[in-house]
Amino acid sequence: MQKTFVMAAMLAVASTAQAADNADLAAIRAQIDEMKKAYEQRIAALEQKLAQAEARGTSTPAQEVAEPSQPALAAANSFNPEVSLILQGQYKNMKDVPERSITGFFPAGIYDQGNGAITGISKRGFSVDHSELVLAANIDPYWRGQAIVAMVDGSAEVEEAWFQSLGLGGGVGLKGGRFRSGIGYLNEQHPHMWDFADAPLMYRAMFGDEGSYVQDGAQLKWLAPTDTFVEIGTEAGRGAAFPGTDRNRNGRGAAAAFVHVGDDVGIAHSWRAGVSYLTTKAKEREGNLEDIGGVQTLGRFTGDSATWLADFVWKWSPNGNPQYQNFKFQAEYFNRREKGDLLCSDMDSAHPTACGGGVNSLYRTRQSGWYAQGVYQFTPNWRGGLRYEQLDSGQRDFGANAANLMLTDYRPKKTSAMIDYSWSEFSRVRLQLAQDKSILGIVDNQLTLQYVMSLGAHGAHKF
C-alpha cells in the first residue's frame, strides 16, 4: 500500500519533471528514499506494537473484555430532570380530639368546626399523606433548580420551587423561590427524612401543623474557607406563613439569619450546632382561643413575632461507617417573643363569649420549648428511637383581655418511642408509640404505623 503510493508519486514526479536535470532527479530520489525509510520504520514500529498487544491479549484472562463503557445516550429525554416520588401513609390509633391545639399556644389558624373538619394531624385510622413529587436538575452551568409538588385528593400544592447558584464562588450560595428556611435543624428536612412519624411539638407550636417554616424569597449563604465547618446565612421573604401573615406590602415581610458550625471528632463522631433567628410581623392573625367559660372565641393578633432557635446534632458510627450501626442524637430549643395587640371577639353569634362584639387589648408573650431525641440503628435494617419534648406556655400578658380569656399556665409534654425497619435505602416501615400531653386534661396514648417509600432518582440527603 505504502509502496504503491510511493511508486505513483515517483511516476507523477517523473512525468511532470521532464525538464528537470540529473541533479534535480538525484535530489528527488534521495528525498523519496528518505520518505520510504521513514514509512518503513513507522510500519515496523506499528507491527511491533500490534504483536505486543496480541501477546498481552493472550496472557490476560480468557474472559472477554466485558461491555465497554457505554457511550453517552444522545436521546432528547436525557435532559429530563431527576424525578422521584415519595409515598407516605399511616394507620393511627388515638383519642378523638377534633382540634389538636397545643394548650397555652396561639394556634396557626382557626379550626373549621364543621363536618369533616379533621385535618391530617388529627386523622384516625388509615390515611395517606400527600405524595411528594420531586423534580430536580441542573439548569445550566450556573444554576440548579428543584420543585416539590405535594399532591392530595383534589389539590396539588407547591411545597418548594427554587433555584440555587452553582457558580458564584467564594463559598457563596444563593437560593431563590419557595424553599424551606435554613433555620433550626429539622426545618429543612422533609417528612420522609424524619426519624419519627410526626413533627416535634416545638415545630408545631412554632410553625403550625406542617411543622416547618417555608419562605417565599431569597437566601444567601456563605461557607467559610476553614477546616471547621462555619456557615452563615441570611434570608428575606414574604413572611406569609405562621407566625406571620400576608400583609400586602412592598419590601420584606420576614427575615431570618443563621449560623451553623460543625466538625468531626476523631473518625467516629461528627456534629453540627446552630443558632437561628426569625423575625416577622402579623396582621390580624386569626386563631381559636377559649374564653373564661370555655367557649371558643376568635382571637386576632397584630404585631411583631421574633423567634430564637438553637440546634445540635451529633452522630456516631463505628469507624465512621454508618452502614451497620450508628447513633444520632439531636436536640433543639426555641424561644419566641410576640408583642402587639389582640382583638378578641365571638366566633359566631350563636355562641356568645366574654369578649362579646370585640375587646382590644395589648398582647405580649414569651414562650419556649425543646425536644431531644436519640435514634440507634443496631442492625442494617432496624432502628429504634426515643424522643422527649416539652413546651412552656411562659409569660403571657393579655392586658384587658386577661379577664375574658382562659389563661392556664401549662407545660405540654410528649414522649415517643419508635422502631423502624428498612428493606433498603428506599423503603421503610415504622411503628411509633407516644404519650401526648399537649392538651390540658388529656393524656393521649397514640399508636402510629407508618410507611415511607421513595421511587426514582437517588437523592442525596443532608447531614
Next chain:
Amino acid sequence: MKFCIGIVLAITALSAQADLKVFATVPEWGALAREIGGDKVKLYTATNAFQDPHRIEAKPSLLAQARQANLVVAAGADLEIGWLPLVLRDSGNPAIQLGQPGYFEAATYVNRLEVPTVVDRVHGDVHAAGNPHTHLDPRNVLKVAEKLAARMAQLDAANATVYQAGYAAFAAKWQVAIARWEKEAAPLKGIAVLVHHQSFIYLTNWLGMKEIGALEPKPGIEPSSGHLTSLLVRQQTMPARMVLRTAYQQDGPSQWMAGKAGIPAVLLPFTVGGTPEAKDLFGLFDDTIQRLLKAVR
C-alpha cells in the same frame, strides 16, 4: 451583608494557594494523586478503608474541605451519589462542580464492567453506569493515572512538569509491578469465588478468577439466611474456593458461609489502608495477591 462580602473578598485574596488542594472521595484515588503529585499536593481523603463509600453522609467536615479544594477526585459511576452531589452544590466552590476541570471522575476513563441493560431497583441498588469499583484492575489505575496527571498539570500549570514526571516514574514502576503481579497470580486463574458484594469484579476479571455468586441477594441488600442457604446448596454442584469481602463489610455472612462450606473467608484490603500491609497502591495489590494465594494453598 456588606460585612460578609468584605470577609469573603479579604479571605479569597489572602488564600493565594501554594499547593494543589485535592479532595479525594476514596483512599485509592487519593493515594494515586499523592503518587503523581508528591508534596505538591495537599491531600484530603473523605473516606477511609473501613467506611462504605456508598453510605457516607454529607458531613459538615466534608463541606468545609470541598469549599477549599481545587480538584475533586471521585470514583464516579454513581458510587458517591448519596452524598457527593450535595457536598459539591453546598460548597459554594464553582471550580469543583460537574463539568469543570476541578471535577475528575475515575470511572470515565476505564472500561466499566457490569453495565446493566435494565435499570430497575427490583435488581437492588444497581448503578446505571456500571460497577464503580474500577481500581482493583491495576491496568485501570494506569489509565486513570495518565488522565489525572494531565488534569493536575492543567489546574496547576506552574508544577506541570512535576506532575508529568511523577506520572512517568509511577507508570514505569507500575508496569513492572503489573507484570510481577500477573506472574505471581498465575495459580489463581480459573478459581471460583463468592463475594460479599460486587466489590471485586475488576480484580477477578483481571486475574481470570470466576465470580460465581454474591452473599448479598441483590446489590445493597443485606445477606439473608435464605439466600445464604441457597448458595450453600449450590456449593455441591458449583463449588467456590473462597469468600471475599472488604475491610468495611461485616464478617458474619462470609464467616458463616466459610464455616458451612469448609472454604476460607478472605478479607482483602480493597483499598489503601484496608490492611496494615496495604500502605500504598503497590502494597494494596501485593497484599491482595498474597492473601488470595494463601487462600488457594
